[in-house]
Amino acid sequence: MRGRVVKPSFAVPQNYYNLYSFGTHRIQLSGFTEQPFYNGLGRYVCQLQRVTFKFCKFGGSSKGVREFIETDVVDFSRQHPGVVVYLKPRRHKTPIMVTEYLNGNSHWMNLRNMTKSEIKLWLDYMRTRSGEPIKRYRKKIKTEWPSIQGPWNPFLNMPSFVNVTDLPNEQRGAFISEKKSATQQLLEMAKDGSLKNILKTNVSQEDKE
Amino acid sequence: MATILRNVNAAKNIRDLLKKSIEHCTRSERGLKRWQVDTLRVMYWRAQSYDAIPHPERHRREWQNWNYKSELFAFSQRLSEKFSEEMLRVCFTDKSYVEKEDEQRKELGMPEIELRTENNSELAAIGTNKLTPFIKSYLRYFLKNVPEECISAVHNYLMSDTVLADIASKIGCTQLILCNAINPSDEVKAQVLRALIGALMKEKGEKHTEKFIIDFILTYINDQDIMEVWNLPQAEIALSNVLKNNGITEYEPRLLRESGRNTIYACFMVGMYVDKKLIGFGSGETVSIAREMAAYDALRRMFKLTPASTLFKFGKDAYNIDFGSSSQEYSLLNEWKLLDLDRKHQLKSIS
Numbered sequence: 001m002r003g004r005v006v007k008p009s010f011a012v013p014q015n016y017y018n019l020y021s022f023g024t025h026r027i028q029l030s031g032f033t034e035q036p037f038y039n040g041l042g043r044y045v046c047q048l049q050r051v052t053f054k055f056c057k058f059g060g061s062s063k064g065v066r067e068f069i070e071t072d073v074v075d076f077s078r079q080h081p082g083v084v085v086y087l088k089p090r091r092h093k094t095p096i097m098v099t100e101y102l103n104g105n106s107h108w109m110n111l112r113n114m115t116k117s118e119i120k121l122w123l124d125y126m127r128t129r130s131g132e133p134i135k136r137y138r139k140k141i142k143t144e145w146p147s148i149q150g151p152w153n154p155f156l157n158m159p160s161f162v163n164v165t166d167l168p169n170e171q172r173g174a175f176i177s178e179k180k181s182a183t184q185q186l187l188e189m190a191k192d193g194s195l196k197n198i199l200k201t202n203v204s205q206e207d208k209e
Numbered sequence: 210m211a212t213i214l215r216n217v218n219a220a221k222n223i224r225d226l227l228k229k230s231i232e233h234c235t236r237s238e239r240g241l242k243r244w245q246v247d248t249l250r251v252m253y254w255r256a257q258s259y260d261a262i263p264h265p266e267r268h269r270r271e272w273q274n275w276n277y278k279s280e281l282f283a284f285s286q287r288l289s290e291k292f293s294e295e296m297l298r299v300c301f302t303d304k305s306y307v308e309k310e311d312e313q314r315k316e317l318g319m320p321e322i323e324l325r326t327e328n329n330s331e332l333a334a335i336g337t338n339k340l341t342p343f344i345k346s347y348l349r350y351f352l353k354n355v356p357e358e359c360i361s362a363v364h365n366y367l368m369s370d371t372v373l374a375d376i377a378s379k380i381g382c383t384q385l386i387l388c389n390a391i392n393p394s395d396e397v398k399a400q401v402l403r404a405l406i407g408a409l410m411k412e413k414g415e416k417h418t419e420k421f422i423i424d425f426i427l428t429y430i431n432d433q434d435i436m437e438v439w440n441l442p443q444a445e446i447a448l449s450n451v452l453k454n455n456g457i458t459e460y461e462p463r464l465l466r467e468s469g470r471n472t473i474y475a476c477f478m479v480g481m482y483v484d485k486k487l488i489g490f491g492s493g494e495t496v497s498i499a500r501e502m503a504a505y506d507a508l509r510r511m512f513k514l515t516p517a518s519t520l521f522k523f524g525k526d527a528y529n530i531d532f533g534s535s536s537q538e539y540s541l542l543n544e545w546k547l548l549d550l551d552r553k554h555q556l557k558s559i560s
Contacts, residue, residue, distance in 0.1 A: 042424025
């Protein structure tokens with residue numbers, strides 16, 4: 001009996017492994033953005049440099065790819081002339097797409113049984129990527145200035161009068177709460193005169209005078 | 210099994226063996242057997258891990274899906290420029306490639322037929338002649354309070370092979386270059402980028418080239434610390450010189466704060482004073498380091514190289530600026546003075 005021939009994992013060229021998925025936690029890639037961050041300050045350069053479609057001219061699984069080539073591939077290369085598109089008809093093979101990026105990475109993708117619109121969406125997704133492997137960002141920013149304030153020291157933002165005061169100091173040591181208390185708010189309102197219709201029960205003699 | 214054994218005997222090395230056995234498995238009439246898959250997989254990873262023979266490196270052009278003409282077309286479209294194809298071919302041809310081709314011809318016994326290909330060295334020379342003055346005048350336009358050493362240091366950084374090669378590879382030059390190696394070196398890549406600028410000078414003129422330089426080369430200094438690029442040595446001596454040039458002979462470094470003396474967590478903070486006004490301060494683990502850092506900070510404030518005040522313009526905002534007005538060289542650090550108009554402002558104390 002002729003069984004299903006499973007292509008062994010090592011049959012895929014090595015450079016197609018470069019873009020990893022998020023993966024499970026143990027093999028998760030993490031890091032910072034490494035793309036050319038000056039890109040777009042002057043002119044934007046699309047990081048996708050070439051796409052290769054392999055497909056079969058007869059097979060059912062390549063139907064979507066064939067339709068895509070018939071209707072949309074010319075429009076795609078007109079809109080994005082910076083991307084070179086190669087078409088490789090291969091008899092009795094599953095259709096695939098290989099996208100190569102300016103940073104040297106490439107991504108292999110299976111297009112088996114995909115429809116035309118699905119392929120369009122995937123191609124658009126690949127075009128707008130930087131070619132960097134998908135990874136968890138340890139920080140969402142990256143900068144060449146490690147610290148704008150300079151290296152931290154214990155005296156950062158400390159007022160200079162502390163130099164000549166003896167500690168403990170009442171003014172420095174007083175507790176300052178983030179929010180105003182209800183009593184404080186009421187007192188302020190009373191001072192402004194915005195507080196009306198309130199019964200003054202404990203009115204001192206000084207106030208009466 | 211017999212065929213496998215025959216193959217094993219015929220195989221020259223482990224890679225050959227693997228290839229032959231994989232071929233056997235995949236082409237056999239009965240298809241791939243489960244036990245063979247497992248064995249082959251183990252053999253493959255062993256070959257990868259320790260007794261691996263490295264794959265021979267191959268250039269991208271050796272693959273079937275490679276059309277140099279359309280790659281060149283896509284290259285110029287990617288940058289939204291209109292290079293002519295002939296010019297691009299010259300730009301991407303390194304000197305080493307032509308020499309290699311000539312040698313090959315000699316070996317084949319036909320030295321009379323000379324290879325009539327130009328290399329990019331002439332165009333690169335044109336490019337360098339444009340780049341150097343333009344980068345300097347651009348920097349002078351935005352950094353008005355620095356000595357000439359700073360300008361030339363940043364210029365040297367931008368024109369260094371590592372920076373130019375990085376830019377060249379990020380716009381997609383690497384695989385298009387024709388040279389004697391498979392992976393072109395930084396020098397070769399930088400040469401190609403300079404040649405591209407030379408080609409633009411020849412084809413499109415000066416104004417167009419300037420736009421290209423602003424967009425692709427000068428954007429590299431965005432978000433960079435100029436003082437760090439400059440790497441000014443001996444800040445305190447430099448500070449005393451600068452103050453002397455401005456008629457200030459005395460400055461006073463004072464210990465502002467200290468903590469944890471004689472421990473590994475020692476921290477000292479030194480401030481630089483002129484006329485009892487604080488002009489800069491810095492901290493460090495010893496007094497001498499803190500003093501140096503304070504001088505460095507004072508200089509940074511004088512040269513206006515703080516992150517808030519180094520503001521460059523890129524892209525369309527910078528296209529119409531007349532950079533020719535700032536082509537005059539600044540004075541060197543030994544003779545550098547604060548601008549008269551805002552001397553008071555620049556030496557004001559820091560609150």
